[in-house]
Amino acid sequence: MNQKQTIKIALAGNPNVGKSTLFNTLTGLKQHTGNWPGKTVILAKGSFSYKGKDYTIYDLPGTYSLLSNSTDEEVARDFIVFEKPDITIVVLDATTIERNLNLALQVMEITDQVIICINLIDEAKKKGIIINENVMMDKLGVPVIKISARNKVGINLLLDTIDRMITGNISTTPYQIKYSNEVEEKLKQLIPKMDKIVGDDISPRWLALRLLDGDESILKTYMRRKQMGEGEEKSDGYK
Numbered sequence: 001m002n003q004k005q006t007i008k009i010a011l012a013g014n015p016n017v018g019k020s021t022l023f024n025t026l027t028g029l030k031q032h033t034g035n036w037p038g039k040t041v042i043l044a045k046g047s048f049s050y051k052g053k054d055y056t057i058y059d060l061p062g063t064y065s066l067l068s069n070s071t072d073e074e075v076a077r078d079f080i081v082f083e084k085p086d087i088t089i090v091v092l093d094a095t096t097i098e099r100n101l102n103l104a105l106q107v108m109e110i111t112d113q114v115i116i117c118i119n120l121i122d123e124a125k126k127k128g129i130i131i132n133e134n135v136m137m138d139k140l141g142v143p144v145i146k147i148s149a150r151n152k153v154g155i156n157l158l159l160d161t162i163d164r165m166i167t168g169n170i171s172t173t174p175y176q177i178k179y180s181n182e183v184e185e186k187l188k189q190l191i192p193k194m195d196k197i198v199g200d201d202i203s204p205r206w207l208a209l210r211l212l213d214g215d216e217s218i219l220k221t222y223m224r225r226k227q228m229g230e231g232e233e234k235s236d237g238y239k
């Protein structure tokens with residue numbers, strides 16, 4: 001009887017950046033798809049082991065933002081917020097980093113357990129794009145790793161970084177976007193209130209930002225899940 005809990009990893013990123021390719025590289029195609037409860041979006045879930053630890057990895061829908069403008073965005077966002085992956089890997093396209101960073105910054109507002117993977121470095125090299133991952137790491141405050149998911153480049157470093165983050169050997173300080181003075185003032189008042197409601201369950205700053213944005217859906221989902229008694233250990237909704 002092995003009751004060992006597996007470690008949850010989520011793959012987030014813009015569409016077409018190679019999330020599924022990385023998923024397949026990590027799982028060796030050991031995957032099955034599941035239906036997100038209440039939604040019609042199909043997510044792939046797979047598994048792999050590394051250094052004696054068992055991982056479950058979820059391939060989230062590709063999105064440009066997590067502001068819940070579409071079902072895909074809502075599914076990706078709710079997964080990160082409510083399923084609380086132990087690590088969220090944000091996959092970026094090395095040839096369009098600036099555009100991709102928007103999503104990375106949004107993920108980093110929700111969770112500090114983030115690894116950024118810059119994929120398609122082979123394509124970047126062909127185009128003469130030079131990426132200094134150390135500078136990015138310093139600025140963003142989370143590990144940044146250059147990979148080519150299709151050519152299996154950088155995968156060992158990624159696995160090692162995952163392992164070191166899980167064992168507590170990497171601490172992150174994700175870059176937080178500073179908003180206008182007016183917004184920051186409002187946040188100051190709202191954050192303690194949010195903190196009282198959600199505690200450690202959700203980042204109070206991020207939740208307050210969503211409310212200031214006029215988006216009450218997260219708070220509503222949170223309350224609903226609490227009422228349904230999903231606050232404790234729960235299944236991930238997959239068969």
Ligand SMILES: Nc1nc2c(ncn2[C@@H]2O[C@H](COP(=O)(O)OP(=O)(O)OP(=O)(O)O)[C@@H](O)[C@H]2O)c(=O)[nH]1
Nearest residue numbers: 014015016017018019020021062120148149150151
């Ligand atoms: N050159 C190159 N191509 C890659 C690499 N990784 C993925 N690709 C290609 O990029 C394309 C998109 O890959 P996917 O893995 O489907 O991307 P995705 O992020 O899952 O896309 P969505 O599910 O639509 O969001 C495919 O044609 C892959 O073969 C890489 O490291 N180098």
Ligand SMILES: [Mg+2]
Nearest residue numbers: 019020021059
């Ligand atoms: Mg995909």
